[in-house]
Amino acid sequence: MRYFLILTTLLLGSYQSLAAQKQLISNDTVGLSYVHAGKLVDVEAGTVLFNQMITIRGDRIVDVGPWTLTNKSANVIDWSDYTVMPGMIDGHTHLLGDIQSEDVLAPLNLSPEEDVALGVINAEKTLKAGFTSVIDVGSYRAFTDITLRDAINSGQILGPRMWGAGAYITRTGGGGEVVGLDMGVKIPLDFRRGVADTEEEVRSRIRDLIEGGADFIKMIVTGAVLTVGTEPGEVEMNEDLIRAGVEEAAKYGKYVTAHAHGAEGIKMAIRAGVRSIQHGSLMDDEGLALMKKKGTWLVADIYNGDYIKDVGTAKGWPAEILRKNNETTETQRAVFTKAVKLGVNVAYGTDSGVYPHGDNARQMTYMVRYGLTPMQAIQSATIWGARSMSLEADVGSIAVGKFADIIAVKGDVLQDISILEHVDAVMKDGKIIQ
Numbered sequence: 001m002r003y004f005l006i007l008t009t010l011l012l013g014s015y016q017s018l019a020a021q022k023q024l025i026s027n028d029t030v031g032l033s034y035v036h037a038g039k040l041v042d043v044e045a046g047t048v049l050f051n052q053m054i055t056i057r058g059d060r061i062v063d064v065g066p067w068t069l070t071n072k073s074a075n076v077i078d079w080s081d082y083t084v085m086p087g088m089i090d091g092h093t094h095l096l097g098d099i100q101s102e103d104v105l106a107p108l109n110l111s112p113e114e115d116v117a118l119g120v121i122n123a124e125k126t127l128k129a130g131f132t133s134v135i136d137v138g139s140y141r142a143f144t145d146i147t148l149r150d151a152i153n154s155g156q157i158l159g160p161r162m163w164g165a166g167a168y169i170t171r172t173g174g175g176g177e178v179v180g181l182d183m184g185v186k187i188p189l190d191f192r193r194g195v196a197d198t199e200e201e202v203r204s205r206i207r208d209l210i211e212g213g214a215d216f217i218k219m220i221v222t223g224a225v226l227t228v229g230t231e232p233g234e235v236e237m238n239e240d241l242i243r244a245g246v247e248e249a250a251k252y253g254k255y256v257t258a259h260a261h262g263a264e265g266i267k268m269a270i271r272a273g274v275r276s277i278q279h280g281s282l283m284d285d286e287g288l289a290l291m292k293k294k295g296t297w298l299v300a301d302i303y304n305g306d307y308i309k310d311v312g313t314a315k316g317w318p319a320e321i322l323r324k325n326n327e328t329t330e331t332q333r334a335v336f337t338k339a340v341k342l343g344v345n346v347a348y349g350t351d352s353g354v355y356p357h358g359d360n361a362r363q364m365t366y367m368v369r370y371g372l373t374p375m376q377a378i379q380s381a382t383i384w385g386a387r388s389m390s391l392e393a394d395v396g397s398i399a400v401g402k403f404a405d406i407i408a409v410k411g412d413v414l415q416d417i418s419i420l421e422h423v424d425a426v427m428k429d430g431k432i433i434q
């Protein structure tokens with residue numbers, strides 16, 4: 001008897017709450033909009049669903065399921081002829097300032113205002129290319145990225161959701177410095193806010209960057225292709241310095257991502273606990289095994305080596321840069337293929353700013369050519385990218401509770417991934433951008 005009573009109470013209780021829920025929904029359809037998706041790429045399951053309905057309130061997704069809408073007066077975005085997928089995430093951009101040129105001192109010739117003004121243009125191009133989120137991994141002049149991020153977030157300008165590093169943590173004369181000036185010429189302090197040579201300096205610079213609004217920390221662990229006088233294979237930050245950086249950032253709930261090409265630097269960074277390795281060009285098998293074991297993310301920019309080779313050669317970029325690009329392009333692709341085979345976490349990142357902004361999806365075909373399936377390539381630029389920085393509560397898939405950052409393309413992206421180079425429609429925050 002008592003069992004029966006409990007059951008009745010439970011049933012009654014659930015009936016009432018359902019009724020209450022229905023009441024709530026029917027009274028509250030004002031402000032809802034509905035995307036009618038012909039095909040929907042479910043990046044969490046790795047499948048494609050047909051004839052789906054995405055319900056949006058404000059800037060968030062509130063429901064996803066089969067198309068059932070009968071209300072003729074509802075606000076419907078008709079993408080029934082399109083493949084619909086989450087907005088893409090580029091895990092390695094440089095939106096601020098001008099794009100790379102033959103003049104390695106060019107960043108010094110722009111004012112902060114010009115840096116940000118160019119950033120505004122670059123951000124809009126990136127968003128309209130279907131990249132609704134970016135991890136912007138560094139600007140030479142500190143905090144210009146934070147200014148741009150805040151302007152985007154306040155709705156003043158069009159751009160992708162952006163997470164910024166504030167500046168590079170780099171050693172004196174290292175891969176994150178502007179170098180090439182005559183002896184004795186001083187570089188303005190704004191370009192050196194992340195320069196650190198000791199553990200104390202690393203910790204103090206990191207505190208300054210986080211205080212100034214950085215979302216994460218970028219440490220330049222080895223030399224760089226594009227910084228004259230540094231070598232990609234050479235270690236610039238030892239393991240103690242990296243570990244100090246990881247610890248200090250963690251105090252504020254932030255991750256460190258490491259710029260690292262060389263095999264030794266990569267292993268030091270992984271052992272020190274960085275969240276991700278950017279580039280990874282000269283990684284050895286030991287490094288790959290270590291990444292797999294620790295779950296470290298690899299963000300390998302496997303497209304832009306071709307761009308640097310073609311455009312850099314044609315425009316007369318310094319011979320040293322072209323040589324280093326040659327030495328790292330194919331090795332990086334081989335590392336990427338091995339990483340995929342081993343099941344290392346990989347996320348999409350392109351180094352935009354080295355090549356023109358808006359071409360971010362050109363790397364998609366490379367992701368497929370060097371080992372991912374088309375679905376995995378899409379996952380690398382959506383849900384995996386989100387997970388690589390623990391952003392999956394807000395972005396990376398079309399799911400309840402996340403931002404309504406959604407793109408649409410004609411045609412079958414799983415047959416031809418290059419279709420993503422020309423996105424037909426972009427929605428961010430529930431608003432159609434184009």
Ligand SMILES: [Zn+2]
Pocket residue numbers: 092093094137351
């Ligand atoms: Zn970069």
